[in-house]
Amino acid sequence: MGKLTLLQKMRWDKLPDKRWVGLPDDAVDLLPDEPQSDYPVDLLIRSVFSLKEFKHTVLEVWEEKMLKPHGVLYVIYPKKGNKQYKEFIGRDDIFPALSVSEETGLVAGTQMKFNKLFAFNETFTCIGIKRIP
Numbered sequence: 001m002g003k004l005t006l007l008q009k010m011r012w013d014k015l016p017d018k019r020w021v022g023l024p025d026d027a028v029d030l031l032p033d034e035p036q037s038d039y040p041v042d043l044l045i046r047s048v049f050s051l052k053e054f055k056h057t058v059l060e061v062w063e064e065k066m067l068k069p070h071g072v073l074y075v076i077y078p079k080k081g082n083k084q085y086k087e088f089i090g091r092d093d094i095f096p097a098l099s100v101s102e103e104t105g106l107v108a109g110t111q112m113k114f115n116k117l118f119a120f121n122e123t124f125t126c127i128g129i130k131r132i133p
Contacts (some may be wrong), residue, residue, distance in 0.1 A: 005068060006030055009118050010074060010128075015042035017068070023047050026084075027124060037104045045074045049087040051097040058098060059131060062110040067119070067132035073112070076124040084123045091117070091125065106132070 007013070017037035020028070024047060044066055048054045052067075054075060060066075061073050077089040094100070099108035106113050107129070116128030 006120065007032070009116070009126075010043065010045075011072075015072065017041040018045075020045035023076070024026040027120065030121060032039045039064070040068045040071065041066065042071045043074070044071065045076065047076045048068070049078060049085065050090070051089060051093060054089065054094065058107055058112055059110070060111050062107070062112050062131075067131040069131060072115075072127045073127050073131075075129065076120045076126045078123060079119075079125045082123045089125075092128070104123050 005089060012018075012032075018034075019036045019039070019041045020031060021044070023045060027047060044061060046057050046061075048057055054077065057075060058073065067073060078085040078087050080088045080090055081095070082088060095102070100106065101108070104113065111132040112129050113132050114127065115130045118126055120126040
């Protein structure tokens with residue numbers, strides 16, 4: 001089997017209710033042109049440019065119940081060495097900044113669990129965080 005496409009990595013066809021918020025144009029261009037759903041959703045994509053913004057996003061999604069049970073939040077962030085943005089987030093800085101349990105993968109104070117990491121494009125990395133019921 002060849003390389004998985006971005007949409008296959010996100011399980012796009014298996015998650016019916018989708019929404020994306022605040023994505024840069026070059027990221028939006030990679031997504032299908034289809035209607036967005038109201039909250040709560042099965043798949044939510046957000047972009048962040050700092051660890052503070054990353055933590056705020058994850059906690060907001062949890063506290064505001066933006067995801068259905070088993071729903072996935074995909075957070076895209078500029079990778080180190082990207083040529084487009086001066087900002088970047090180092091992969092190894094994310095778990096400590098979000099107080100993620102090394103044993104369970106859960107973000108402290110939530111039922112949000114890290115479950116996937118992949119390249120979104122040349123500029124962004126994507127982390128999938130699943131809501132555990």
